[in-house]
Each structure stands twice: as C-alpha cells, then as structure tokens.
Amino acid sequence: MFAFLKNNGPGNLRFFTGSILLALFSFLLFFLSPADRRPQVEDSPMVRVRIARDFKNAEVSSPEKCNVTVSRDKEAPPFGIDMRGGKKVVLTGGAIMLGDHSFTGDSILISPAKGAGFAFNGVEYRGDLEISVSGEVLYAVNHVDVESYLKGVIPREVYHFWPMSALRAQAVASRSYAVYEASRRKRRAYDLTSDTYSQVYGGRTAERPRTTKAVEDTRGQVLEYKGKLVPGYFHSSCGGHTTRVSKVWGGADSGVFEGVRSPYCRWSPPYRWRTRMASAAILEKLNDSGYGFDSIDDLRTGSSDTSGRIEYVRVRSRGNWFDIPIRDFMGSIGRSVLRSSNFRIKKYPLFYTFSGYGWGHGIGMCQWCSFGLSLRRWDYKRMLKHFYRGAEITYLEKIIDR
Numbered sequence: 001m002f003a004f005l006k007n008n009g010p011g012n013l014r015f016f017t018g019s020i021l022l023a024l025f026s027f028l029l030f031f032l033s034p035a036d037r038r039p040q041v042e043d044s045p046m047v048r049v050r051i052a053r054d055f056k057n058a059e060v061s062s063p064e065k066c067n068v069t070v071s072r073d074k075e076a077p078p079f080g081i082d083m084r085g086g087k088k089v090v091l092t093g094g095a096i097m098l099g100d101h102s103f104t105g106d107s108i109l110i111s112p113a114k115g116a117g118f119a120f121n122g123v124e125y126r127g128d129l130e131i132s133v134s135g136e137v138l139y140a141v142n143h144v145d146v147e148s149y150l151k152g153v154i155p156r157e158v159y160h161f162w163p164m165s166a167l168r169a170q171a172v173a174s175r176s177y178a179v180y181e182a183s184r185r186k187r188r189a190y191d192l193t194s195d196t197y198s199q200v201y202g203g204r205t206a207e208r209p210r211t212t213k214a215v216e217d218t219r220g221q222v223l224e225y226k227g228k229l230v231p232g233y234f235h236s237s238c239g240g241h242t243t244r245v246s247k248v249w250g251g252a253d254s255g256v257f258e259g260v261r262s263p264y265c266r267w268s269p270p271y272r273w274r275t276r277m278a279s280a281a282i283l284e285k286l287n288d289s290g291y292g293f294d295s296i297d298d299l300r301t302g303s304s305d306t307s308g309r310i311e312y313v314r315v316r317s318r319g320n321w322f323d324i325p326i327r328d329f330m331g332s333i334g335r336s337v338l339r340s341s342n343f344r345i346k347k348y349p350l351f352y353t354f355s356g357y358g359w360g361h362g363i364g365m366c367q368w369c370s371f372g373l374s375l376r377r378w379d380y381k382r383m384l385k386h387f388y389r390g391a392e393i394t395y396l397e398k399i400i401d402r
Contacts, residue, residue, distance in 0.1 A: 043397065044145040044220075047182045048130070049201055050190040051120060052140040060098070060129065061086035064116035068098065071107040071132075078111070079103075083118070089131055091138050096131055107132035109143070117204060125152075125203035132189065141190045142203070146178055150215045151207045153178075156200040157234075158367055160208035166370040167214035168380035172393060173232030173365050174199055176223040179396060180231040223384065224394045225256045232388070237270040238262055238366035239342045239358025241307035242387065248309075248327065248341075248361050257363050258389045259307045264372030270359035271368070273339050278351045282333065286315070289332040291324075293317040299345050299352055302326075309341040309362060364388065 052058065060083065067078035079101070081087070087099035096103045098110075110129040112118050117126045120140060127144030142149075150171055154160075158170050177199065182191040192198040223230035233245075243259045245251065265271055283296045295317055302312035302323060313329040315322045324332075326341045343356030358366075365387040373383050381393055 154211035163374035176232035233364030235360025265368035268368035
C-alpha cells in the first residue's frame with residue numbers, strides 16, 4: 001500500500017488519508033451513537049441475586065471495614081469486622097463462622113463501608129452480601145441496586161463490543177425482567193439467580209465500559225403494557241420467528257409476546273444446530289424422568305405452531321404411541337442437547353438425529369436479531385417495539401408511583 005502511495009503522488013495520499021478519517025468517523029457514529037435525552041432517575045430499586053448455593057466454605061473480602069447484622073437480632077447494633085485480609089465463611093454446629101467470629105441465626109448481612117463492595121471467592125461485587133443457612137449448607141445473596149446489577153449482567157448476556165443500539169435494547173429488557181422478578185418474589189429468599197435460570201450475572205468483575213454506558217444511557221427505562229411492567233424475556237436466537245408465552249410455559253398470552261417473524265439472526269452461530277443421540281441414551285433419559293418405557297421403537301415430531309416450534313414429541317413403544325409435551329421432552333433429554341423446540345427428527349438404526357433452528361425459549365427479544373437489526377441502523381426503541389408488540393418504553397418511577 002505504501003508503494004502505491006509513493007508511486008502515485010500526493011493526490012492519492014490525500015485521498016487515502018481522507019478515506020481513513022471518513023471510516024473512523026463512521027465507526028464512531030455507528031458504535032458510539034448518543035442516547036436520547038432523558039430525565040435523570042435518582043432512585044434505583046434493590047434486587048437480591050443468589051450468587052452461590054450449597055457451599056460449605058467460601059472466601060469473603062472487602063477493601064473497607066464491614067458491618068455485620070444478624071437476621072434474628074436486627075435491633076442489635078451491627079458488628080464491625082475488618083475484611084481487608086479476607087475471611088473464611090463456614091457453617092459449624094449450626095452457626096455461621098466469619099473468620100474467628102461466630103453468628104447464630106438464619107443469616108448474616110455483610111455491609112461494606114462507603115459502598116466499597118466485596119469479593120466472594122475472588123469475584124468482585126457491588127452492594128452487600130447475605131450469607132444464609134440452608135440445612136447443612138450455605139447460600140449467598142448479593143443485595144444490589146438494579147442499575148449496578150445490570151452493569152454486571154449485560155456483558156455476560158451479549159458481547160460488549162456489539163453496537164450500542166443492541167446493548168441499549170438488552171439493558172432495557174434486562175432491567176424490565178429484573179424489576180418484574182423482584183416485584184413478584186418479595187416473600188422469597190432472593191429475586192434472581194446469577195445463571196441462565198434468570199440472567200447471567202458476573203458482578204463488578206464482569207463490567208465493561210461500553211455495556212456500562214448502555215446501562216447509564218437507558219437508566220430507569222423499562223417496558224410497559226397497559227400500565228403494567230413487562231418482563232423483558234429474551235433468548236439467544238429465534239431461528240427466524242419468535243413465539244408466544246402460552247406455547248412454551250402455558251397460561252394466557254398477555255398480548256405483548258406475540259410471535260413475530262424476525263430472520264435477522266439467520267447468519268449467527270446459534271441459528272442452525274444438529275446433534276445425534278443413541279436410542280439407548282434417549283430411553284434412559286426418558287425413564288430417569290419417570291416414563292417407564294420398555295423400549296423406544298420410533299420418535300416423531302407432533303404438530304407445530306406458526307414459528308415452527310413443535311408442541312409435542314410422539315414416542316412409539318411396544319406398538320403404542322405416547323405424546324410427550326415438548327417442554328417435558330426437552331427437560332428430559334437436556335436443553336443443552338436440544339437447543340430449541342424448533343427441530344426435526346430422523347431415525348437411524350442405532351441413533352436419532354435432531355436438526356433444529358435457534359437457541360432458547362423463543363419468547364421476547366432475540367439477542368442475535370438485535371445485533372442484526374443494529375447493523376441495519378435500527379435504534380433500540382424500534383427494536384424493542386418489534387419484539388414486544390404494543391409495549392411502550394417508560395421510566396420505572398412512573399410505574400411504581402401508580
């Protein structure tokens with residue numbers, strides 16, 4: 001390239017330089033586009049996230065002195081402990097041991113001073129840490145405001161280098177889901193888990209500048225439908241079409257989660273998948289779930305909905321056909337094997353192949369479609385209205401005040 005510039009004079013050099021500057025400007029405009037002007041939301045609701053379960057010992061530290069409150073004696077003054085060197089947490093004789101200190105009760109709340117946060121088994125978190133007794137083991141819950149929580153969620157749910165419009169869409173969907181879960185689980189021990197059963201959460205350790213900016217750009221924004229908060233369900237890849245809640249989890253449809261055609265993930269890694277499984281392994285997994293088949297002579301797909309997702313699987317055993325609802329069949333075989341319910345079955349002498357499209361339950365926003373739409377210059381509000389039909393984007397305090 002430099003030989004080309006040398007042999008073709010300064011005119012080409014100016015052209016080359018201008019092209020580079022134009023490309024750089026386009027990159028910055030595309031990936032760092034400004035957010036809409038919005039009112040500043042001061043208050044952020046708290047969520048309780050289970051970050052560990054069924055453990056017998058762990059390491060906890062904090063750069064500042066911590067106050068420890070015992071659940072059974074909340075009126076007692078907090079107990080101050082220096083956590084800078086790290087403390088072991090173990091369950092001994094029904095008591096929670098934090099270093100050399102013993103606490104009797106169902107749980108303790110560790111509150112770092114000055115909002116310093118804490119580290120649990122080497123992973124850093126914002127907020128406070130609750131350690132609770134569950135039989136003969138312990139579990140840990142992070143008490144954190146929802147905006148700080150989202151900063152540890154978005155980079156674990158999507159790639160932090162994705163376009164800002166996709167990151168902002170994910171932030172609004174994840175915020176809506178988190179607050180919805182917190183509102184309906186007030187009497188439970190925690191609101192969310194840190195894995196795929198809720199949203200993947202990596203604490204402060206997972207935070208990245210661009211995803212943090214997406215959270216801050218959309219601060220307080222949630223999805224609303226007819227005055228009620230919408231749980232922002234999402235999944236990795238829809239395989240070309242999303243589906244309804246009733247088709248996956250049963251119950252009534254709210255009107256928001258209508259299945260929509262969305263082929264913008266068709267080039268993504270999770271769009272198509274294929275796996276095979278031995279007939280004996282399928283028989284074993286189904287019987288482990290309580291079906292009690294003597295043999296499996298054939299497998300066939302049942303009827304499907306408009307998205308292509310099947311509603312049940314037909315199993316032939318000893319000359320009889322049995323229909324297994326798709327969520328039960330996938331639960332038995334394993335959702336890591338059957339990535340979605342949009343698949344077809346082919347029989348071979350000793351095994352079956354499952355060939356399908358998409359990854360996840362197929363409800364709400366398709367994450368890879370949001371990436372594809374961002375490449376088409378859709379902004380995040382347009383994306384969200386595409387996946388959550390009839391929903392509006394509003395601010396959380398407007399819903400809470402109602």
